[in-house]
Amino acid sequence: MKVPDHGTWLLTNNEDDCKRTCLQNCSCLAFAYPSGIRCIVWNGSLIDIQQFSVDSADLFILLNCMYGETSKPKIIVAVVAIVAAIFVVFVYYCGSMKAANKAQQLVDYSLDQAVSKDLVLFEFKKLEVATSDFLAINKLGQGGFGPVYKGKLEDGQEIAIKRLSRASGQDIEEFMNELLVISKLQHKNLVRLLGCCVEGEERLLVYEYMPNKSLDALLLDPHHQKELDWKKGFNIIKEICRGLLYLHRDSRMKIIHRDLKASNILIDENLNPKISDFGMARIFGAEQDQANTLRVVGT
Known part of the structure; x- marks a missing residue:
């Protein structure tokens, strides 16, 4: 996907740490771990998501969770059709990201400001x-x-x-x-x-x-x-x-x-x-x- 606007960039060592950070936060809606940019999480609305065939990233969306010391997040079976639809629209693997898309995300989601158009x-x-x-x-x-x-x-x-x-x-x-x-x-x-x-x-x-x-x-x-x-x-x-x-x-x-x-x-x-x-x-x-x-x- 083209990842949503207004993400928060976090310092994590790997994708598992990024995932764990999101799962442990009740307000976390989604996370992504693009190569070269590292962990981005979203706590607000998922705005401006687009499905790309190239120059994109895996976007992991937290659908429904039950929190406890031994419990793990579980997808509700009753809404499997909705879950499938969400994954078709929002989660799509597209290979490695190229320089243009990465650099744009690097600035948009880590600094929340746009690079000069002349760059x-x-x-x-x-x-x-x-x-x-x-x-x-x-x-x-x-x-x-x-x-x-x-x-x-x-x-x-x-x-x-x-x-x-x-x-x-x-x-x-x-x-x-x-x-x-x-x-x-x-x-x-x-x-x-x-x-x-x-x-x-x-x-x-x-x-x-x-x-x-x-x-x-x-x-x-x-x-x-x-x-x-x-x-x-x-x-x-x-x-x-x-x-x-x-x-x-x-x-x-x-x-x-x-x-x-x-x-x-x-x-x-x-x-x-x-x-x-x-x-x-x-x-x-x-x-x-x-x-x-x-x-x-x-x-």
Whole structure:
């Protein structure tokens, strides 16, 4: 099925835990466990369900339960015709979900907000081809999120692909946070997100390519230091400030980056800086000027 609107995303280890969580909650109506998105449960009305032949997920609906220490949920035999009808309409196995449907659900049901219409949902195979199967020679760097690769699309456009490392300390929440935040922002001093890919266990973000890498490389690389005279350096400082001013004051959402450092400032071919890496960013309300965090983040 195309899973219902207004689901709640839960952190669970496997499908059995997801099922158990739903069965132990009297208000739970249904659950799904799409690969790459994990557990989603519904406690309210099941809205906007559609039966798809492709790009869909198994939807498990709780029909009727008897709760007790030893009892298990049981389907009432008297309504077997209704049960059959519900399963025909609402439960349909359609194989593995593709990147477009997964990425849409990732945002719709975990963050309950839509991705920008300009965002492209890439197939993983196309990104493999663009990077020559993520060849080491195309690796631009390594961050807390994972490795970043240079790629070239079929139309010749150069891109930078950030690939989530399974061994990284960052999880799907930070991936979605970056996806949500940066897709809603437009400024010449913010790196432009072109699209994403969520396919199986793979999670990737696709950005415009910055030929001069990051500001720390520009500052520390002896070959580039001579390019950075006082005038160009001062211009980089001003442009970073303009990007921050947009985030803090002029954008539709007030954004606090929380991890601003030289390695998160990318430099284009004209030595213009662009702020990147919004995995740690926080969105503030229009009148909000402070917030608490439950853990220390950033550098």
